[in-house]
Amino acid sequence: MSGHAKKLSDLGMMIPNQLGIHRVLQSLPPSYKNFVMNYNMQNMNKDLPELFSMLKSAEVEIKKENQVLMVNKTTSFKKQGKPNKGNFKKGGKKVAPHPEKPKVGPKPETVCYYCQGKGHWKRNCSKYLADLKSGHVKKKGTAE
Template sequence: MMRELKVIFETHAAVESYEASKQFFGCMMEEGSSVSEHMFAMSGHARKLSDLGIVIPNQLGIHRVLQSLPPSYKNFVMNYNMQNMNKELPELFSMLKSAEVEIQKEHQVLMVNKTTRFKKQGKPKKDLKKGGKKAAAHPEKPKGGPKPDTDCYYCNGKGHWKRNCSKYLADLKSGLVKKKKGTTE
């Protein structure tokens, strides 16, 4: 009977430690969330592992915390690793709180820049007349172009300009004619 209970409790402890380590190593901070809440969650997972007899060395804990940070902390992580800092978790937490304030400031500046819209120059369009009724749409001006009786200076045809002349464009493409510099036709 004692042997069976021991097997049951050992199996339960193994499952519990597996789940606790899964939560610790899978814990990721979401972009924009509080670093304090994240550190609290991570320390809770680490404490549960410790209660189950699994001790996480300080260096491994530091690496795990740094790996769990969102992309906005990329510069912080890079500086921490380049300066080869060997801090304890409470010191890292203090540094992360300071970094969080700076990252939030940067994020606010980015949000302001993203939402700033510049007004177009010119007169604003008025869609409404007095009384709230929609104004009739103004007829669009005809686009500029050759009139039907316009002569082409290349082929002497009617209704197009030299720059639109299919014969001129074909000759230009084949190399029979060279385009003069500075002309718009």
């Protein structure tokens, strides 16, 4: 960045200091966001060489922070200290699991109101469903 600014100044094109600093700060990667925020909040009026020296010292600190994070990174992570989840009351006593609900459906002795057959309901009656489909029976069960 400074090389481009120097080439432009050699060609006789002067870049205002604030524009150069703004361009440098905008081109920084996201890891420098704290540095940029501090620079803008404190209204620092530095020259480009001073800004570059500040960025070099900030870069050393950013690399230190990343190294600490990399040391703690592991591939297999297990939570420690917490017991396995289960059904527990506040006192630590285990609660019995809920019993399974019985299967819902007609009992073998159930009589169909439509065909008087055993073991099924009217809504599952094959004769009723066939008559309903052919139009011999209305929805409420009254015959035509």
